[in-house]
Amino acid sequence: AFGTNQEDYASYIMNSIIRWGDPVSAALEDGELLVQQTKNSDRTPLVSVLLEGPPNSGKTALAAKISEDSQFPFIKICSPDKMIGHSEIAKCQAIKKIFEDAYKSQLSCVVVDDIERLLDYVPIGPRFSNMVLQALLVLLKKPPPKGRKLLIIGTTSRKDVLQEMEMLDAFSTTIHIPNISKVEQLMEAFELLGSFNEKERAMIAKALQGQRLGIGIKKLLMLIEMAAQMDPDYRVRKFVSLLQEEGALVSDKFVAI
Numbered sequence: 001a002f003g004t005n006q007e008d009y010a011s012y013i014m015n016s017i018i019r020w021g022d023p024v025s026a027a028l029e030d031g032e033l034l035v036q037q038t039k040n041s042d043r044t045p046l047v048s049v050l051l052e053g054p055p056n057s058g059k060t061a062l063a064a065k066i067s068e069d070s071q072f073p074f075i076k077i078c079s080p081d082k083m084i085g086h087s088e089i090a091k092c093q094a095i096k097k098i099f100e101d102a103y104k105s106q107l108s109c110v111v112v113d114d115i116e117r118l119l120d121y122v123p124i125g126p127r128f129s130n131m132v133l134q135a136l137l138v139l140l141k142k143p144p145p146k147g148r149k150l151l152i153i154g155t156t157s158r159k160d161v162l163q164e165m166e167m168l169d170a171f172s173t174t175i176h177i178p179n180i181s182k183v184e185q186l187m188e189a190f191e192l193l194g195s196f197n198e199k200e201r202a203m204i205a206k207a208l209q210g211q212r213l214g215i216g217i218k219k220l221l222m223l224i225e226m227a228a229q230m231d232p233d234y235r236v237r238k239f240v241s242l243l244q245e246e247g248a249l250v251s252d253k254f255v256a257i
C-alpha cells in the first residue's frame with residue numbers, strides 16, 4: 001500500500017476522543033507539535049514519541065488520532081492484533097515491511113501500538129522476543145532516506161519494562177497519558193458523553209467527594225454502559241460499586257449512598 005492512507009481509524013478510536021481534562025488536550029497538542037516538527041524541520045527527518053500510561057488510559061486511540069490529524073500521505077498502524085499467531089520471524093518481517101513502505105513516501109507516520117505485546121512480553125518469567133526487540137530498536141533509530149520524513153508513535157503500558165530493554169532511549173520523547181484522577185474530570189466526561197442525568201451526576205459527585213480516582217477512559221466507558229443496563233433507581237449505586245470493585249477509588253474513604 002505505497003503512498004496511501006487507508007487505516008481503519010474507526011476501529012482504534014471506537015468512541016471518539018472525549019476531552020475530559022487538561023491531560024487530553026496537552027497530549028493532543030504535544031502530538032500536533034511533533035507532527036509539525038516532522039513536517040517542517042530539515043534537521044530532524046526522524047521524530048519518535050512514546051505514549052505511555054496505565055492500561056485503558058486511551059493510548060491507542062490518542063496515537064491513532066494524532067496520526068489521523070497529521071494527514072500525512074502515508075500512515076500505518078502496526079498493531080499486535082494484526083499479528084496473532086505470527087512467528088517471531090513473520091512478526092519481524094511484517095514490521096520491517098511497514099517501515100520499508102513508509103520510507104518510500106515523502107512524509108510518513110508509523111504507529112507501533114502496544115509495544116510490550118508486539119514483543120510477546122510476559123511478566124511471568126519474565127520473557128519476551130529478543131528478535132522483535134532488536135528489530136524495533138534498529139528501526140526506531142534508523143532515519144528515513146534523504147529527503148524523506150518519518151514520525152513514529154509508540155504506545156505502551158509498561159514504560160518500566162521498555163526502560164529495562166533500553167528501548168526508552170530510542171524514542172526522541174515521551175508523552176504521559178494518565179488516568180482520570182479527579183471527580184471534576186469524571187463529571188466533565190459524563191457531561192460530554194451525556195451519561196446519567198443531572199440528579200444522578202450530583203449523587204455520584206457527592207458519593208465520591210474528596211476521593212482520588214484512578215480510572216482509564218476505556219474502563220470508564222465500560223462501567224457506564226454496565227450501569228446503564230440497570231434499573232434507573234439502582235444505576236448510581238451500581239456505578240459507584242463498580243468503581244470500587246475496579247479499585248478505581250484510591251482512598252477507601254467512601255460515603256454510603
Ligand code: ATP
Nearest residue numbers: 013014015016017018055056057058059060061218
Ligand atoms: P490498552 O491499555 O488496553 O492498550 P488503551 O490505553 O490503548 O488500552 P484505547 O484502546 O485507546 O486504550 O481505548 C480508549 C477508548 O476510549 C477508545 O474507544 C476511545 O475512542 C475512547 N476515548 C474516549 N475519550 C478518549 C480520550 N480522551 N482519550 C483516549 N481515548 C478516548
Ligand code: MG
Nearest residue numbers: 059060114155
Ligand atoms: Mg492500546
